[in-house]
Amino acid sequence: xxxxxxxxxxxxxxxxxxxxxxxxxxxxxxxxxxxxxxxxxxxxxxxxxxxxxxxxxxxxxxxxxxxxxxxxxxxxxxxxxxxxxxxxxxxxxxxxxxxxxxxxxxxxxxxxxxxxxxxxxxxxxxxxxxxxxxxxxxxxxxxxxxxxxxxxxxxxxxxxxxxxxxxxxxxxxxxxxxxxxxxxxxxxxxxxxxxxxxxxxxxxxxxxxxxxxxxxxxxxxxxxxxxxxxxxxxxxxxxxxxxxxxxxxxxxxxxxxxxxxxxxxxxxxxxxxxxxxxxxxxxxxxxxxxxxxxxxxxxxxxxxxxxxxxxxxxxxxxxxxxxxxxxxxxxxxxxxxxxxxxxxxxxxxxxxxxxxxxxxxxxxxxxxxxxxxxxxxxxxxxxxxxxxxxxxxxxxxxxxxxxxxxxxxxxxxxxxxxxxxxxxxxxxxxxxxxxxxxxxxxxxxxxxxxxxxxxxxxxxxxxxxxxxxxxxxxxxxxxxxxxxxxxxxxxxxxxxxxxxxxxxxxxxxxxxxxxxxxxxxxxxxxxxxxxxxxxxxxxxxxxxxxxxxxxxxxxxxxxxxxxxxxxxxxxxxxxxxxxxxxxxxxxxxxxxxxxxxxxxxxxxxxxxxxxxxxxxxxxxxxxxxxxxxxxxxxxxxxxxxxxxxxxxxxxxxxxxxxxxxxxxxxxxxxxxxxxxxxxx
Numbered sequence: 001x002x003x004x005x006x007x008x009x010x011x012x013x014x015x016x017x018x019x020x021x022x023x024x025x026x027x028x029x030x031x032x033x034x035x036x037x038x039x040x041x042x043x044x045x046x047x048x049x050x051x052x053x054x055x056x057x058x059x060x061x062x063x064x065x066x067x068x069x070x071x072x073x074x075x076x077x078x079x080x081x082x083x084x085x086x087x088x089x090x091x092x093x094x095x096x097x098x099x100x101x102x103x104x105x106x107x108x109x110x111x112x113x114x115x116x117x118x119x120x121x122x123x124x125x126x127x128x129x130x131x132x133x134x135x136x137x138x139x140x141x142x143x144x145x146x147x148x149x150x151x152x153x154x155x156x157x158x159x160x161x162x163x164x165x166x167x168x169x170x171x172x173x174x175x176x177x178x179x180x181x182x183x184x185x186x187x188x189x190x191x192x193x194x195x196x197x198x199x200x201x202x203x204x205x206x207x208x209x210x211x212x213x214x215x216x217x218x219x220x221x222x223x224x225x226x227x228x229x230x231x232x233x234x235x236x237x238x239x240x241x242x243x244x245x246x247x248x249x250x251x252x253x254x255x256x257x258x259x260x261x262x263x264x265x266x267x268x269x270x271x272x273x274x275x276x277x278x279x280x281x282x283x284x285x286x287x288x289x290x291x292x293x294x295x296x297x298x299x300x301x302x303x304x305x306x307x308x309x310x311x312x313x314x315x316x317x318x319x320x321x322x323x324x325x326x327x328x329x330x331x332x333x334x335x336x337x338x339x340x341x342x343x344x345x346x347x348x349x350x351x352x353x354x355x356x357x358x359x360x361x362x363x364x365x366x367x368x369x370x371x372x373x374x375x376x377x378x379x380x381x382x383x384x385x386x387x388x389x390x391x392x393x394x395x396x397x398x399x400x401x402x403x404x405x406x407x408x409x410x411x412x413x414x415x416x417x418x419x420x421x422x423x424x425x426x427x428x429x430x431x432x433x434x435x436x437x438x439x440x441x442x443x444x445x446x447x448x449x450x451x452x453x454x455x456x457x458x459x460x461x462x463x464x465x466x467x468x469x470x471x472x473x474x475x476x477x478x479x480x481x482x483x484x485x486x487x488x489x490x491x492x493x494x495x496x497x498x499x500x501x502x503x504x505x506x507x508x509x510x511x512x513x514x515x516x517x518x519x520x521x522x523x524x525x526x527x528x529x530x531x532x533x534x535x536x537x538x539x540x541x542x543x544x545x546x547x548x549x550x551x552x553x554x555x556x557x558x559x560x561x562x563x564x565x566x567x568x569x570x571x572x573x574x575x576x577x578x579x580x581x582x583x584x585x586x587x588x589x590x591x592x593x594x595x596x597x598x599x600x601x602x603x604x605x606x607x608x609x610x611x612x613x614x615x616x617x618x619x620x621x622x623x624x625x626x627x628x629x630x631x632x633x634x635x636x637x638x639x640x641x642x643x644x645x646x647x648x649x650x651x652x653x654x655x656x657x658x659x660x661x662x663x664x665x666x667x668x669x670x671x672x673x674x675x676x677x678x679x680x
Contacts, residue, residue, distance in 0.1 A: 147173070148186070160193060171187060220258075234246060247269055268308070299332060326345065350365035359445065359449055556598060561602070562602045570609070571655070590617045608678045609676045620670055
C-alpha cells in the first residue's frame with residue numbers, strides 16, 4: 001500500500017514538474033537538477049528520472065534534460081553501456097533537432113564515452129557533429145569545450161598542427177567571452193602542445209602569456225611548472241642568458257613557496273648553465289649555495305653535489321677546496337656504507353692526486369677502491385657457495401646414506417656441484433683478469449710518470465744549456481766593447497772624443513743591464529701564479545708606459561679597438577706584459593715611413609678574449625718563424641736586442657693558458673693573435 005502511495009506521489013510530482021516547466025515563461029525558474037539533488041537515494045533519483053522520461057512527451061525539452069541527467073548518474077556509477085543507450089534516445093529522436101543545445105550535449109557526451117573506450121575515430125566523429133550544432137546556434141562556450149576535446153585526440157595521434165589549430169580557436173572563444181581563468185589554462189595547454197611539437201617560439205609565446213595570467217592569480221605552482229618548461233626550451237636553443245634569468249626566477253619562487261629541496265634543484269641547474277658558458281666562478285658560487293640547501297638526509301644528492309663542487313673548485317684552480325669537497329663526499333659514502341659510492345669517490349680522489357703528480361696518494365686510494373671491489377666479489381662467491389642449490393633427502397637412523405640415496409638425486413647433486421664450481425671459477429677468473437689489468441694500469445702510470453719527469457729534466461737541461469751559452473755570449477759582446485773603449489780612453493786627450501767613448505761605454509752597460517733584467521724576468525714569470533680578477537682593457541691600455549721609447553713612436557699610428565661583450569677574468573699584469581712587449585716589437589722593427597701603423601684589436605665574449613696586434617713593419621724572417629718564441633731568437637738580422645721579448649710573451653701566454661698564432665712575411669709586417677680563455 002505504501003509503495004503504491006509513493007508511485008502516486010511521484011506521478012503527481014512529475015505532472016507538477018511538467019506544468020511548471022510549461023509555464024516557466026511567466027517568470028518561475030525551475031531546475032530539474034535541484035529537484036534531483038533533493039532525492040536522497042540513487043533508487044529515488046532513478047525512479048524520478050524514469051517517471052519523467054516515461055510520462056513526458058518526446059518533443060519537450062524536459063524529456064531531453066531528464067535523459068541527460070540519467071546519463072550522468074549512470075556515468076558516475078561507471079555503467080557506460082547503459083549510459084550510451086540513454087544518449088541514443090536523444091540521438092535517434094526525430095524531434096531532437098528542435099532542441100539543438102541538448103542534442104549537441106548528447107553528441108559531446110557520446111564522444112566522451114568512446115574516447116574513454118579508446119575508440120578515438122568514433123569519438124572524433126561525434127565531436128565533429130557536436131561542433132556543427134554548437135556553431136549553428138553560436139554556443140561559444142560549448143564550441144570551445146568541443147574544440148579542446150578534439151585537440152586532445154589529435155594530440156594523442158601526434159597530429160600537433162590540427163591540435164594547435166583547435167586549441168587556438170578555443171582560446172579565442174574564451175577570450176571573446178571574457179573567461180579569464182579558462183583562457184589562461186588554455187594558453188598553458190597550447191604552450192605545452194607546441195613544446196611537444198618542437199615549435200619552441202610558439203610555446204614560448206603562450207607560456208609567457210600563461211605565466212602573466214598565473215602571476216595575477218597568484219598561482220605559484222603553475223608559474224614554476226611553466227618556467228621549468230621555458231628553461232628547457234632556452235637550453236635546447238642555447239639561449240643561455242634567458243635560461244639563467246628563468247632559473248633565477250624559479251629559485252626566487254621556490255624559496256618563497258616550496259622550501260629547500262626544489263630550490264636546490266634549480267640552483268644546481270643554474271650552476272650547470274654557468275658552467276656550460278664558461279662562467280666557472282658564478283657556477284662555483286651557485287653550487288656552494290645549492291649544497292647549503294640540500295638536507296643531509298638526502299645522501300645521494302649531497303654526494304653528487306659535492307663531486308660537482310670539487311670539479312668547479314679545480315676549474316677555478318682551488319685545489320685545496322677541491323680535495324676537501326672530495327673527502328666530504330668520500331666520508332658521506334663511508335657513513336652510509338654504500339660500497340659502490342666509496343669505490344667511485346676513491347677513484348675520483350686517486351685521479352685528483354694523479355693529475356697533480358702525487359702518485360703515492362693516488363696509488364693509496366686506488367688500493368682502497370680495489371680492496372672494496374675484491375670484498376664485493378668475495379661476498380658474491382660466498383653467497384653462491386652457500387646457496388641451497390641441492391636438496392638432501394632425509395635418511396633414517398641406522399641406514400646407509402649411500403645405499404638409501406636416490407640415484408636421481410645423486411645425479412642432480414653432481415650437476416649442481418659442477419655448475420657451482422664453474423660459476424666460482426668464472427668469478428675467480430674475472431677477478432684475476434681484473435687484478436692483472438689493474439697492475440698493468442699502475443705500471444703504465446709509473447712508466448708515464450718516469451717518462452714525464454725525464455722529459456721535463458731534458459727540457460730543463462736543454463733550456464739551461466741554451467741559457468748559459470746565449471747569456472754568456474750576449475753578455476761577452478758588450479763587455480768586449482767596454483774593454484776596447486777603455487783602452488782607447490786611456491790614450492785619448494781630446495774632450496770631445498772622451499765624451500763619445502764614455503757615452504758608448506754607458507750604452508754597452510745599458511745593453512748588459514737589459515739582458516740581465518730580461519733573464520731575471522723570465523725566471524720570475526715562470527714561477528709566478530696568475531692572480532685572477534676582472535679585466536678592464538681600457539685601464540691596461542692607459543697604464544702602458546712608452547715614454548722611454550718616445551723617439552720610436554714618432555710617426556707611428558697606434559690605434560686601439562676594444563669590444564668587451566662579456567666580463568673577462570685573467571691576470572692583468574701578465575696581459576700587460578703580452579701587450580707591452582708585442583707593441584714594443586712593432587715600434588722597434590718599423591720601416592720608418594710615414595705610413596707605419598700598429599693596430600691593436602681586443603674582443604671579449606663568454607668563452608674568453610682575442611687580442612690581435614698587427615703592424616706593417618719589417619716582419620719576421622721565414623727561417624726563424626717557427627722558433628721566434630724561443631729564448632735568444634731574433635726575428636730579423638737587423639735586431640739589436642737580446643731576442644728575449646717574444647720569449648717573455650710566450651711565457652706570459654702559457655701562464656694564462658693562451659694560444660698564439662703568427663702570420664708574417666719579411667718586409668711585409670706581422671700579425672700576432674692571442675686567444676686567451678676566461679679563467680673565471
